[in-house]
Amino acid sequence: MREWSREEKYRYLKDPQEIADLYQRISSSVWRQTYHNQPVTGLMNDPNGFVWHDNRWHLFYQWCPWGAVHGLKYWYHIVSRDLVSWKNLGVCLMPDQEDGYDNKGAYSGSAMPIGDKIYLYYTGNHRDPDWTRHAYTCLARLGNDGWPEKYPLPLFGSHPDYTEHQRDPKIIRVPGREGWFMIIGAQTKSKDGCALVYYSEDLQHGWMFAGELKVPGYEHFGDMWECPSVEHIGGKEVLLFCPQHLTLPGRGGSRNHNGYILGSMDWDTLTFTPEGQFHVLDFGFDFYAAACANNLQEKDKAILIGWMGVPDVSYPTDDEEWAGCLTLPRELTVRDRRLIQRPLPELKKLRDEKMDIIENDFGCCMLPAAAEMEVDCRPGDVELDMFTDGEGRGGLSIRYDDSKREITVNRSQMQLTFNPEEGFDRTRPLEAGLNHLRIYVDSSSVEIFVNDGDAVFTSRVFPCGNEHFFRIQGDVFVRLWTMKRAVQDNFLI
Ligand code: FRU
Numbered sequence: 151m152r153e154w155s156r157e158e159k160y161r162y163l164k165d166p167q168e169i170a171d172l173y174q175r176i177s178s179s180v181w182r183q184t185y186h187n188q189p190v191t192g193l194m195n196d197p198n199g200f201v202w203h204d205n206r207w208h209l210f211y212q213w214c215p216w217g218a219v220h221g222l223k224y225w226y227h228i229v230s231r232d233l234v235s236w237k238n239l240g241v242c243l244m245p246d247q248e249d250g251y252d253n254k255g256a257y258s259g260s261a262m263p264i265g266d267k268i269y270l271y272y273t274g275n276h277r278d279p280d281w282t283r284h285a286y287t288c289l290a291r292l293g294n295d296g297w298p299e300k301y302p303l304p305l306f307g308s309h310p311d312y313t314e315h316q317r318d319p320k321i322i323r324v325p326g327r328e329g330w331f332m333i334i335g336a337q338t339k340s341k342d343g344c345a346l347v348y349y350s351e352d353l354q355h356g357w358m359f360a361g362e363l364k365v366p367g368y369e370h371f372g373d374m375w376e377c378p379s380v381e382h383i384g385g386k387e388v389l390l391f392c393p394q395h396l397t398l399p400g401r402g403g404s405r406n407h408n409g410y411i412l413g414s415m416d417w418d419t420l421t422f423t424p425e426g427q428f429h430v431l432d433f434g435f436d437f438y439a440a441a442c443a444n445n446l447q448e449k450d451k452a453i454l455i456g457w458m459g460v461p462d463v464s465y466p467t468d469d470e471e472w473a474g475c476l477t478l479p480r481e482l483t484v485r486d487r488r489l490i491q492r493p494l495p496e497l498k499k500l501r502d503e504k505m506d507i508i509e510n511d512f513g514c515c516m517l518p519a520a521a522e523m524e525v526d527c528r529p530g531d532v533e534l535d536m537f538t539d540g541e542g543r544g545g546l547s548i549r550y551d552d553s554k555r556e557i558t559v560n561r562s563q564m565q566l567t568f569n570p571e572e573g574f575d576r577t578r579p580l581e582a583g584l585n586h587l588r589i590y591v592d593s594s595s596v597e598i599f600v601n602d603g604d605a606v607f608t609s610r611v612f613p614c615g616n617e618h619f620f621r622i623q624g625d626v627f628v629r630l631w632t633m634k635r636a637v638q639d640n641f642l643i
Pocket of ligand 1: 195196212223257258259273317318376377438439461
């Protein structure tokens with residue numbers, strides 16, 4: 151794997167031509183996605199600033215132009231009318247050169263549209279010449295001409311009672327209350343993850359520290375909370391966050407998780423009272439920093455998009471100098487003290503051709519590079535192997551064991567394995583058995599929705615050679631569609 155010097159990682163992009171060759175090279179990768187957003191070049195991580203404005207959805211992603219490395223981060227802007235087809239708009243927030251407040255990256259944040267502007271709240275990742283870190287909460291105002299006007303001064307700097315790990319502002323309007331809240335991921339001086347709350351009557355100035363969010367029972371739960379937010383869904387409140395550097399049962403050696411707690415939020419005492427435990431949002435291997443659209447009018451649901459990746463690992467595309475993609479948008483609802491996550495109904499528009507499912511002599515069927523598979527399951531075991539070779543060998547296995555009532559996804563038999571430290575299998579109990587699977591396959595990813603949103607397994611997979619078949623056993627009925635292209639993937643910086 152390539153070693154990056156600090157200078158290389160944090161180089162400022164002065165001219166798109168500097169990455170034009172890189173783009174050309176990457177374009178020929180067999181792992182470029184066809185209906186998932188991915189970086190033009192280099193590395194994509196968190197989705198940022200997800201909102202509806204001016205008759206379209208706006209979404210930004212953390213982007214490092216140079217290669218598969220977490221270096222200088224920009225906000226890259228994409229838009230969609232239907233959350234299905236996406237268009238590149240190019241770079242939005244650029245870090246300042248020299249000694250600006252965000253001189254080493256415009257880190258994650260959120261957005262709020264007011265009038266004809268979108269207000270973008272983000273973390274200015276500042277480093278002194280001796281590389282001391284400072285975090286600033288910054289604001290930019292994006293007009294309909296697409297040009298962001300950065301405010302010259304940050305809204306506030308880091309709070310001195312916490313370490314400099316303070317980032318990812320989420321701007322929140324609480325129904326029935328005046329003013330605005332902002333939640334920021336942070337770390338206490340004794341190295342516990344937490345969230346800080348700020349308040350202001352005005353979006354643009356006057357932000358005051360309101361206090362640390364109290365979450366009884368979660369005082370020592372990871373050493374940093376990234377991307378926290380409180381969402382109101384169906385009369386409930388949901389605390390979403392990414393606790394770092396802790397291990398959880400059933401999650402292999404994975405140390406970074408994206409999960410949620412259902413409960414109730416008291417904005418006067420800044421207490422989030424859990425009703426139930428922490429749940430991971432996704433049981434797959436590659437899911438992190440998920441964000442909900444900020445100004446959805448519907449009260450009983452939310453729309454969530456995640457980064458299909460995790461921090462501190464590497465991927466086979468790193469050698470091709472690109473990494474990361476976004477998940478499909480999911481609709482969140484609350485049922486029985488759990489979040490239900492369903493693919494958006496609009497995604498049906500992506501279906502192209504319905505395929506006839508024809509088995510070869512080995513009981514295998516063709517699996518198109520971009521496909522949706524729907525499986526109705528009757529009681530009993532189900533064995534589904536995806537991305538096998540033409541003789542049914544290898545691939546990603548999905549096993550439902552009816553006697554144990556659990557489903558397991560295992561990617562250890564793919565030709566290309568990676569991130570062994572994350573573990574190779576993930577299991578989720580299914581108390582009511584397995585009745586349905588909806589699976590989205592793209593050139594290098596798979597999203598498995600189990601029992602109509604009861605559980606999701608999201609993972610990158612990098613099929614090679616002949617790994618384009620599947621086989622299934624059990625009392626099942628399978629439908630399969632090829633999928634249309636929905637991302638433009640053009641070179642626009
Ligand atoms: C999460 C994260 C954020 C940070 C951003 C930097 O993946 O580490 O906390 O703002 O990525 O790209």
